[in-house]
Amino acid sequence: MYKGRIECSGVGKKYGDFTALKNVDLLIEAGDFLVLFGPNGAGKTTLLKILCGMTRPTSGVAKVGGADSHSPEIRGKIGVISHKSYLYDSLTAFENLEFYGQMYGLENPRARAGELLETVELAQRKDDMVRSFSRGMTQRLSIARALVADPDFIFLDEPFTGLDHHSAVAFQALLSALHKRGKTVLMITHDIPLGVAASTRVAILKNGRKVFDEKTDGLGGDKFMKTYLEVAGK
Amino acid sequence: MKNTLLSARAVLMKDLRTEWRTREFLGHTFMFALLVIVIFNFAFKINPQNAPGFASGILWISFLFAGTLGLGRSFLVEKENDCIQGLALSPVDRTAIFLAKFAGNLIFLLIIQVIVVPAFIVLYNVNVMENFFMQCLVFLLGDVGFMTLGTLIAAMSVNLKAREILLPVLLLPLLTPLLIFAASATASLVGGDDPSAYLGRIRLLAAFDVIFFVVSLLVFEYIMDEL
Numbered sequence: 001m002y003k004g005r006i007e008c009s010g011v012g013k014k015y016g017d018f019t020a021l022k023n024v025d026l027l028i029e030a031g032d033f034l035v036l037f038g039p040n041g042a043g044k045t046t047l048l049k050i051l052c053g054m055t056r057p058t059s060g061v062a063k064v065g066g067a068d069s070h071s072p073e074i075r076g077k078i079g080v081i082s083h084k085s086y087l088y089d090s091l092t093a094f095e096n097l098e099f100y101g102q103m104y105g106l107e108n109p110r111a112r113a114g115e116l117l118e119t120v121e122l123a124q125r126k127d128d129m130v131r132s133f134s135r136g137m138t139q140r141l142s143i144a145r146a147l148v149a150d151p152d153f154i155f156l157d158e159p160f161t162g163l164d165h166h167s168a169v170a171f172q173a174l175l176s177a178l179h180k181r182g183k184t185v186l187m188i189t190h191d192i193p194l195g196v197a198a199s200t201r202v203a204i205l206k207n208g209r210k211v212f213d214e215k216t217d218g219l220g221g222d223k224f225m226k227t228y229l230e231v232a233g234k
Numbered sequence: 235m236k237n238t239l240l241s242a243r244a245v246l247m248k249d250l251r252t253e254w255r256t257r258e259f260l261g262h263t264f265m266f267a268l269l270v271i272v273i274f275n276f277a278f279k280i281n282p283q284n285a286p287g288f289a290s291g292i293l294w295i296s297f298l299f300a301g302t303l304g305l306g307r308s309f310l311v312e313k314e315n316d317c318i319q320g321l322a323l324s325p326v327d328r329t330a331i332f333l334a335k336f337a338g339n340l341i342f343l344l345i346i347q348v349i350v351v352p353a354f355i356v357l358y359n360v361n362v363m364e365n366f367f368m369q370c371l372v373f374l375l376g377d378v379g380f381m382t383l384g385t386l387i388a389a390m391s392v393n394l395k396a397r398e399i400l401l402p403v404l405l406l407p408l409l410t411p412l413l414i415f416a417a418s419a420t421a422s423l424v425g426g427d428d429p430s431a432y433l434g435r436i437r438l439l440a441a442f443d444v445i446f447f448v449v450s451l452l453v454f455e456y457i458m459d460e461l
Contacts, residue, residue, distance in 0.1 A: 054322055055459065076325035086320030088311075090252045102244035103324035105237055145320070 003065055004030025004152050004184045006051060010060035012208075013046050020046040022208040023060070028201075033185040035195040038205035039232050044188045045157055047205065051186065052078050052155050064153060076104055078153045079146030083161035085138050086145060089131035093122055093141050096130060097148060104149035116144035120174070136167035143174055154178060156187040160194060172198055196224050206232050238333070241326040245334030250341070252311060259304050259342055267300035267350045275357050285360045286425035293362065294376070294417045296350055298409075301343045301377075305384040306401050308335050309392040318392070322458055332385060332454040339381040339388075347373060365423045368432070372423065375439035376416030382446040383408055389457050412442045 006028040013021040021043040028034050038044050049055045050062050053070045062069040065077055080086075087096045094113050101109025117123045120140040130138060139159065146154060156175070160168045172194055179185050179198075189195040196202060196216060202224060204212035212231050219227075253259050274292045312318035321331055351373075355361055363369050387405045391397040415435045422432040 052323060054319065072325045072327070075323055078323065080319075080323050082316070082319070084316035084319070086317050086323075087315055088248070088252060088317055089314055090255050091248065095248075095251070099244060099248050100320065100324065103241055103321065103326055105241070105325070149325075 004182070005063075005065065006153065006184060006186065007063045008047070008051070008060065009062075011047070011050060011057045011062050012059035013043070013050060013055070014058045020208055021050075021057070024205070024208070024210050026203070026210060026213070028184060028186060030184055031179075031182055032201055033179045033187070033199050034201045034203060035187045035189060035199040036203050036205060037189070037192065037195065037228055037232070041207075042205040042232075043208040044205050046208075048080075048155050048157050048186065048188060052080050076149055077151050078155060079149070079151035081139075081142050081146045081154065081156045081159050083158040085130070085142040087130045087138065087141060090129065092127050092129055093117060093133070093144075094126040096141065097144055100145050100148045106149065109148075112148060116147060119147075120144045135162045136164070136170075139163060139167070139171060140174075143171075147178075152184060154183050154185045156185070156189075158188060158190070160189055160191050168194060192225050192228060204228060204231050238327045238330045241324075241330035242333040242337070245321070245331055246337050249308075249311065249334065249338045253338075253342070259307050260345065263300040263303045263342070263346055264349060266303055267296040267346050268353060270296040270299055271350065271354050271357060280358055280360065285358075286421040289354070289358065289360045289362050289424050290417045290421035292358075293351070293354060293420065294413060296354075297343065297347065297373075297377070298380070298413065300346050300350075301339070301380055301384060302402050302405065304342050304346075305339055305381075305388040305405075306398060308339050308385065309388050313392060328455040328458045329451050331458065332389075332451060335389070336381055336385045336450075339385055340377055343377050343381060344374075347377070360424065362420070362424050364426070368436075369420065369423050372416060372419045372432070372436060372439065375436065375443055376412065379412040379416075379439060379443045379446050380409060382443065382450050383412075386446075386450040386454065386457070389454065412439065412446075415439050415442070 008024050008026040011021055011024045024047060036044050050057050051064055051069050053075050056070055064074050067074045091099065094117065097113035097116055098109045101112050106112050117126050120143055122137060122141055130141065133141065159171060163171060175185065175198055187195065196219065199216045201215050202219065203210055212227065271292055278288055280288050312321060351362065355363065384405055387401060391400045391404065394400050415438045419432045419435040419439065
């Protein structure tokens with residue numbers, strides 16, 4: 001079932017002389033929730049950028065939903081949530097979602113914007129400028145932005161950055177709900193307890209290589225923390 | 235093609251709406267362009283003999299300075315919260331983003347010109363718009379070439395730390411031939427020269443525009459990949 005699957009085969013990426021990724025093989029099945037851990041500079045964000053078509057690998061093949069990750073048609077099936085919101089401060093919450101709806105070619109972006117604002121509980125603030133939003137509200141709106149085209153794949157890069165504990169837990173609940181709806185999720189985080197709790201699989205990248213990849217079943221947060229420190233801390 | 239134009243319109247409307255709310259671009263560039271023509275008014279003694287050359291030079295310098303200032307900002311708004319990545323992630327044809335930014339920059343420069351040219355006529359008492367339609371055509375062709383190349387270079391330099399310096403350093407040498415033809419065509423029109431004096435330059439301006447536009451459309455996708 002290629003529709004919701006992500007495949008990396010021998011993926012490498014170089015920036016000049018610096019090698020960010022080396023020969024990474026990764027298979028994420030449809031409906032998986034994979035959390036990618038690793039120390040800073042391990043190549044996690046580079047891998048995510050390759051998978052969402054923001055940059056091309058220098059070697060290997062990255063496929064999302066059976067298509068080259070750089071193809072425009074697959075970009076429409078991916079929603080990306082980062083610690084940067086990709087939202088315009090000088091536009092209202094509604095205008096931001098309407099704009100992204102137009103960019104994804106929706107037939108009725110205004111209706112979709114309204115619906116998503118209800119989903120992330122920001123309908124009452126729809127006419128407020130994003131610059132007036134708290135970090136937690138901005139991140140909720142960022143989720144709405146990523147969901148504007150109802151994507152099959154959701155990629156998250158450090159989504160908990162700057163969120164207080166309460167907002168992080170609420171955010172995680174939203175993610176779990178999305179995962180239950182059959183979305184394939186790939187998340188990068190340094191928050192091991194939250195990441196392990198949300199995931200169905202965990203992997204560790206170190207120095208551009210995949211050094212660990214297992215199902216989360218039976219792998220508690222504490223046990224994984226030890227594994228992480230052993231593997232990534234060497 | 236229809237989708238590309240619809241996406242371009244969405245980006246353009248978003249940019250115009252943002253500018254209308256912040257008025258960052260128009261306020262600064264208008265004051266800057268006006269300042270240039272006011273300072274030159276005190277520096278030069280313009281008489282009917284030297285009016286064509288001076289008028290053309292002063293006007294195009296003010297357009298160049300104001301336009302370059304605006305170009306720097308056109309992609310900078312997309313750096314806010316990394317919105318440029320949000321655009322790059324959307325499934326739109328990248329040329330839609332180029333077309334929108336180009337159109338936005340062109341509209342802003344035209345607005346500046348609509349204000350600066352009458353101010354120039356009043357300050358210098360030189361009617362640069364005597365041959366109204368031809369002069370408008372020269373301005374438009376010059377603007378299109380300037381903004382096509384400028385939009386491309388602005389996109390290339392947006393991630394650079396020294397972008398404010400690098401944008402004019404990269405842009406001006408490439409723009410020099412176009413500016414020479416535009417300024418000399420304007421001078422010929424102000425001086426009331428024979429049409430043969432400016433029609434050739436207008437054709438060259440049109441040729442530059444076509445070349446710049448086609449090359450920019452072809453190259454822009456690769457630039458977006460690196461943003």
